[in-house]
Amino acid sequence: MVFADLIKDYGPSVPWVLAVAGLLYNNRTANHREKRKEFRADIDSIEKVVKELSGKLTTYFRLAEHTVDTKRSEAEIKVLFKELDFKWERLSRRQTGGTLGLFIDPCSQALESLFDQATGQYFESADLIPPADVNGHVSDLQIRSLIFVEALHSLFLKKFDGI
Secondary structure: OHHHHHHHHHOOHHHHHHHHHHHHHHHHHHHHHHHHHHHHHHHHHHHHHHHHHHHHHHHHHOOOOOOHHHHHHHHHHHHHHHHHHHHHHHHHHOOOOHHHHHHHHHHHHHHHHHHHHHOOOOOOOOOOOOHHHHHHHHHHHHHHHHHHHHHHHHHHHHHHHOO
């Protein structure tokens, strides 16, 4: 009789409890999926800026002489680096520390390495790169760009897939 009374008293609330638990679970998975999409979109926007920046840097360093357009190119490159900094800061603030901090550091180092290579000795300088060194310098820039983008993708995989 005790069991029958228990079912009679609390039985109607069991479906409600199951429905609420299901709604909470669905909300949690939807929030996780949305965060994943936002994080991926941020990485994609950074990747687009890096590609544009890489193209402008390649054009800039392959110039045979300084012209009036050189100053405009330098300004565009600086603006792209600033945009990249802002986007990277926004993305890195999404992290809450822990082991992910270990994956943020390589991204920051790769971005700094790209910046140092791009704005080093020959950027905004009267000196041009010796023609024999242009291809090597441009190749280095492109490789550093790829390393930064790959570090971002590794961060994504670690954050959401645990890889």
